[in-house]
Amino acid sequence: MTLVSSLSSSAADVNDKYNNKRLPKGIHIVEADDASDSKVRGMSKNEEEGAPWGYIFIQHMSAGSFEKKLESLKLEGTFRPKCFIHRTVRYKQKPNGKGVMKEEKPTVSGLVFLQGETNQLRTFLIQNFPHYYLVNDCSTGRPAVIADRQMRPFMRIMKEAPERVTFLRDPFEKFAKDHVKLRVLTGVLKGQEGYIVRILRDRQLVMEFGGYAVAISNVHREDFEIAE
Structure with a gap:
C-alpha cells in the first residue's frame, strides 16, 4: 500500500496531488499504516460476512407486490432469499396544509435486491x-454480485x-480519470x-455498486x- 507522509493527520489541501491527480479539498486523508489497514479490512467475530447479493x-408500482408475494410463498425447507427494496423518500404537504409529511416509495427503476449465490437466485x-x-x-456481462460487507452499510443508510x-447515470470508470481512489476509515x-x-x-463518495456508480x-x- 502506498504511503503519503505529507498528508499524515491533516486535511488535503486543494493543491495537493497524487499520481498527477488532485486530491479533494477539505477531506481528511491520513497516512496508511498497519494498524489502520487491519482495522478496516478485518471483520469482528460477531460480524461474519453473509452470502452475496x-x-x-421491477416496475416501481410492482416492487411492493413482489415483496409481499415473496414473504407469502410456502417454501418449507427450501431456499428463500432475503429481499431489500431501494426506496426513494419524498416530502409532501399534509392534507390539512400544516407542515409536510415523509413518504417512502420504491424508485422508478424498481431495484429489488436479493441475497444468495447467483445459481441459487x-x-x-x-x-x-x-x-x-x-x-x-x-x-x-454476468449477473451482478454485491458483497455482503458492501450491502450492509448501503441498507443501513437507506433505512x-x-x-x-x-x-448516477455515468459509469463508475468515468470517475477514475481525474480522481484519487480513497478508502473510508471511519463511520458506517x-x-x-x-x-x-x-x-x-x-x-460525495462515489462507489461502484453492482455495476452502478452510486453517490453517498x-x-x-x-x-x-489513499487506496491506489
Whole structure:
C-alpha cells in the first residue's frame, strides 16, 4: 500500500496531488499504516460476512407486490432469499396544509435486491418468478454480485437516511480519470472505497455498486486513506 507522509493527520489541501491527480479539498486523508489497514479490512467475530447479493428490475408500482408475494410463498425447507427494496423518500404537504409529511416509495427503476449465490437466485426466480431475471454487471456481462460487507452499510443508510443515496447515470470508470481512489476509515462506510466527487455542491463518495456508480453524501467528516 502506498504511503503519503505529507498528508499524515491533516486535511488535503486543494493543491495537493497524487499520481498527477488532485486530491479533494477539505477531506481528511491520513497516512496508511498497519494498524489502520487491519482495522478496516478485518471483520469482528460477531460480524461474519453473509452470502452475496444480486438484484432485479421491477416496475416501481410492482416492487411492493413482489415483496409481499415473496414473504407469502410456502417454501418449507427450501431456499428463500432475503429481499431489500431501494426506496426513494419524498416530502409532501399534509392534507390539512400544516407542515409536510415523509413518504417512502420504491424508485422508478424498481431495484429489488436479493441475497444468495447467483445459481441459487437464478433457480429461485425460474421456479417462483419466471418473468424476472438477475441484472448483469455492465462491466462483466454476468449477473451482478454485491458483497455482503458492501450491502450492509448501503441498507443501513437507506433505512436511516435514504436521501443520502443517489444512483448516477455515468459509469463508475468515468470517475477514475481525474480522481484519487480513497478508502473510508471511519463511520458506517468504513472499509468502502471510491472517489470524492463534487455533486450538487456537495462532496460525495462515489462507489461502484453492482455495476452502478452510486453517490453517498454527508461523508466530509470521515477519515480516508489513499487506496491506489
